[in-house]
Amino acid sequence: MNARGFPAFPAGPTRRVRSYWAAGWLAALTGAALDTQPLRRGRRHAARGHVGPITISPGRIAATVHDGDPEQAHHSVLRVDPLPQADWDRLTAALAARSGHLAALLAGQLPTELAETAGVRLLPESGQLLPECDCPDWDHPCRHAAALGHQVAWLLDAEPLLLSLIRGRDPRDLLAPPTEPTEADTPTRTGPRACPVGDGTPAGPAYAGAPGPLPRPPDGPARVTLPPLPPDPGVDVAVLRERIRLAADRAAALLADTAPPQPGWARSSRGPTGP
Template sequence: MTGRTGPAGRTFEALPSTKGSRAPFAESWWGREWLRSLEESSLDSGRLSRGRTYARGGAVGAVTVAAGSVAAMVRGSRPAPYRAKVRVEQLTDRQWDRLLDVIAERAANIAALLDGDMPAGLADDAAAAGVPLLPGARDLDPACSCPDWGYPCKHAAALCYQVARLLDRDPFVLLLLRGRGEHELMDELGRRNTARAVAEAAANQALTGAGVGPAGGAGSAAPPASTGDPAGAAFAARTTRAPLPAPPPVPEVPGHGPALVGSADPAAGLDPAALELLAADAATRAQRLLAAAIAPRHADSTPPAPLTEWQDAVRLAANHPTTDIPARIAANCGRTPAELTAAVHAWRHGGAASLDVLENPWTPPTGRLDRAREALRADWADGKPPRIRTWRNRWTIDGHNAQLRLSRDGLWYPYAKKQDTWHPTGPPDPDPTIVLTALLAQ
């Protein structure tokens, strides 16, 4: 992908189709946060789903990014493409001043920008200074030449999803949308750094001074002894506090627990092998919790719900697939080995949410499955998807041992029938077309 600069901003070539891919739509932190803003501002998840399908299918043409807007031609169901545009609220001059100060305060920020990268922590630093670098739910204003009055329509949604892929490749696109391009930003940072260096040199020279050495020769005299300052005045005159040291890196692998088997005769009722397993599992969970705790924007995340005894047993069996553990867990939980095997497969594709899809049918809100059917028909290659039988949140495909199940959080899970029992076969996706296409290709 290349971007060329013009008088109106930068134009990026159309990105290739990724139809059928199961990879997340945005891989970078900036791309995922852009999509979060889009999905929070949308009033129609069905149009978002179709827009995502359009973007994956290569329907979005060359994208032009300018200060405060992004535009592209997007192919829809009609022969002529539509012109989609999304306006983004620009930062004010005062906000840009504060943002540049935030960047200049940290040498690591400047080094990263010079390398063509934008550290994720910059968003938090900017927010602390009152500058919303990432657009909020009300900062995106989509428009399109199509007759659809959706907010956004599927064509504008496709453009927004494509912007997320651009941010994966070049996060400076976000700064341009907010009002300033990469070169303008770096030139201003250079001027500020030069001015700061000159001011610091002048201050050092004023403190040090020049004089004659004790032997009468030329040289620098020691600075005069300080008489001290009142504590209140010194505290009031402080500029910035020294930053906290960076947290230690997360260990690449969890630590090893104690070796209990064979070390001593166990007390009655104790199983050394089981204790070793539980200690290893605790170390693995602690390492993952630590990695999550020091990740960017951890404070904004929602803690996961506590697991039930059955969910935790399934998690343990999924994470430690030794020969005897599943059988012992199944027996202790009152489940058959086949039930535990299906639960383990579900867990590996989505944790507790996927296990809920396996075990608990539910009834989606009125109209939700109808919109999904319309999207499936519109996105299917010939417009004629396989015949579907619906029961609650489950779609069974006629003529195939295939089924799609909708989770409570809007993801479609693929299932296949084996020996008269439905089993999960892969990861979920918000787009039923992608899941069904992959499932029927197996």
């Protein structure tokens, strides 16, 4: 997993965080503070552009921070424990169960209800965000680490998926398709579901290839023999058989260059009435 670098923020007006994730991050930063004065000074440092480029890697955020003289900058670090594998498994399971969550991640968003659905706390709690700095201050956090923490909240406002990297997982791993099961992991099935479909060619290459010649039209009326269709949750087998039969009839009519039959559902708004 590679670390990511971000250029320094230019000096500007004090920013207010907008997102749930950025506000939660600042709550973790300020919740364990022993004194509010370094937090206020750190916020001013962040707004004045006293923080250098930020590097984010799993469990670690680092940057140099100065008090007005870049030649005398201090090295500040914020550490967060990565999430255990069991938590990531719950998050990926929650993603697989809700297509809306995956769509949000593809759009660069991090749904607030994702962590709640999986029972995983992505944001660090107060006391889990550990600041380090080579300055002589005894504050916890010092103004330099506080400035870094404020700018990380700005980054989370713009790119909330960075929280995944901070907690130990590249966001692209959440978007990757699940690993194909091995033969040993695949349960043995009997009956119609175990039969191969067509000639076994994967759909991608089949659609990408050049279309072949049409088969020779049948000499007589086409006879369609439907395979057994076992029941399945969410599938109306009767409707499916009707649609297959209508498709076969229309295909046969097109091959014979005759007018295709009009399906029953085209003449009635109530849909097919069965095979």
